[in-house]
Amino acid sequence: MTVDRILPTDEAYELIGLAQEIADGELAPRVDDFEARGEFPREVLRTVGRAGLLGLPYPEADGGAGQPYEVYLQVLEVLAGRWTAIAEAVSVHTLSCFPVAAHGSEGQRKMLPDMLGGDLLGAYCLSEPQGGSDAANLATRAERDGDDWVLTGTKAWITHGGQADFYNIFCRTGGPGASGISCVLADRDTPGLLPQKPEKTMGLRSSPPAQIVLEGARVPGDRLVGTENGGFRIAMEALDAGRLGIAACSVGLAQAAVDYAASYAREREQFGRPIAEFQGLSFMLADMATQVSAARALMLAAARLKDAGRPFSVEAAKAKLFATDVAMRVTTDAVQVLGGYGFVADHPVERWFREAKVMQIVEGTNQIQRLVIGRSLTRG
Template sequence: MPADRMLPTPEAEELIALTRDIARNELAPRAAPAEEDAAFPREMFRLLGRSGLLGLPYPEDCGGGGQPYEVYLQVLEEIASVWASVAVGVSVHTLSCFPLSAYGTEEQRKRLPELLAGDLLGGYALSEAHAGSDAGALSTRAVRDADRYLVTGTKTWITHGGEADFYTLFARTSDEGGRGISCFLVDGRLDGLTFGPPERKMGLNGSTTAQLHFDRAPVPADRRIADEGQGFPIALAALDSGRLGIAACAVGLAQGALDRAVTYATGREQFGRPIIANQGLAFLLADMAAAVESARATYLDAARRKDRGLPFARQASIAKLVATDAAMKVTIDAVQVLGGYGYTRDFPVERYMREAKVMQIFEGTNQIQRMVIGRHLAKDAAP
């Protein structure tokens, strides 16, 4: 029961059809075994890259797909409906390319086609052990040394940690709080860069998450994006777009859980009829469907604002909050619909439920989203 979409162009319809074909034939059969074994699906990212799906929202003259966010996010949702780890990986890769695309010099931006071609995979190195929600408190330091910076510190909770070919890194270049942070594009095999073991997580086990340890790692000065001290606003701007990516992943996850629940409820008979004929279960499924479609509408509204060049930060936080909370509720209810089977690993809904939880945490916890939304409301109401 694929999502019923209103897409803006015939090209967008073809992209969704291509994505559904890849999701059904290539991703879905591999998802459960890879998650069980915590196997990083690098070849799946290469497949998506060869199919033109790793750089959709970036300009064609930079090697991207030239698609609006409205379309890119729906592609992301289709991937997430069968394999959330891969969808999150695409979102993180897109996020990691944003600073270079939006803030890089003309010379620096010449690297974008290489990053978007599909052979390389990016990571976004912002969080630290004591600077998760408070990103302005990070302590990783980049010290200028002639024509390079020497970077020392540890980054935590890094998606694609140890797997990425490049990282967008945020490090402190002065002690001026948020105004002392700078942005760098660093090589994934940089001297002085080592990695911690993969985190042992509740879900998204196919998505490697690890620490990055920098020990006087030399980063060429021409890898700094924008001026010193401009890293924090770059990080916040990137996260606004990244939150839309996670919202789309969450909706895809919820759609996948809903599809499984409806299929089960129409095929499972009790007392001589399909269990979906029972009002209690039918109403539960109806609420699940309403939550999925409402969350989709919320992220699409934010995406269309972004595509038109309108402010969308508040709407992005609302989309992330609404979509991830909906995914948590819908996946829990999907397990309930399947009953005892839903609690086993013979069906994917228990995995969907475990994966939904982290959606409420990364790219800014949902508590942080409420803070962001509240601040926007207070600012908009000020005389």
């Protein structure tokens, strides 16, 4: 199904068309092979970068495309409909560029054209083995040694771990709690920065996360992003935008599941007629399609607030919560529509079902999103 989109400019329509062309021509033919082998698609991401899709929401002066967030998210949605791991990689990379783009020094900002052009791939290192949701209590430390920072600790669930060219590492430079956290930008060849073996994941197998062990990793002092002990605010600002990226990935894979299930139902015959004609199944498809449209609308409403420079943190939490829950429900129903065929890897609904689950976890679990939303209602 072609989604009926209302975009702000003719350029945006052309951009969506380009994304669809890449998704159909470059992503769809390769996804099954890469997912089966568990191989990270670095060259595919370079192709996406050369097309200008890795820096869409950043200013043209920095090497980006200067697109509104509502356009960027719809590009992510298109990519996710063909290869969710690629869309998630674009989302995480965009998130990883934020600290330097928003808070970087003049020297750090010279890296932005290579970051936003896709020559340098980024990773965002906030979570740790003992605490993902409780980010304010992270244990990784950075201590001064002459002009350098020396980092010790372990980061967990790092997308692009071992593949990235630069790592935003959130670490403790002060006392306990959120007020003692800083952000340090480290290159992949930093001595003591040790990516571990990739995790064996249920979904997104072509882009598995990995732990990053820091054993006295020495980073130049001028790689502190923003102010000392000001990193937690950077982390939370980045996550607000990143949650919208995950919402877009979820909408994209959910739309793909609806389209595939509806197509299958039109062709599959039982009792002498297509199963789509049975009311029980057609009502299921109707509910699936409606939920996806609602998730898209909520996501774009939050994006428009961001584009207008208005507070959008709570709306981003709502969009991430709703879109990812919808993706889980819709992909579950898509498997059901296909019956036994939905349970085998011959059909992509099995993969989308596995991928939808992680969307409820990354960039803050959906329980954390409910906490954010609930507090906004009860704190007055």
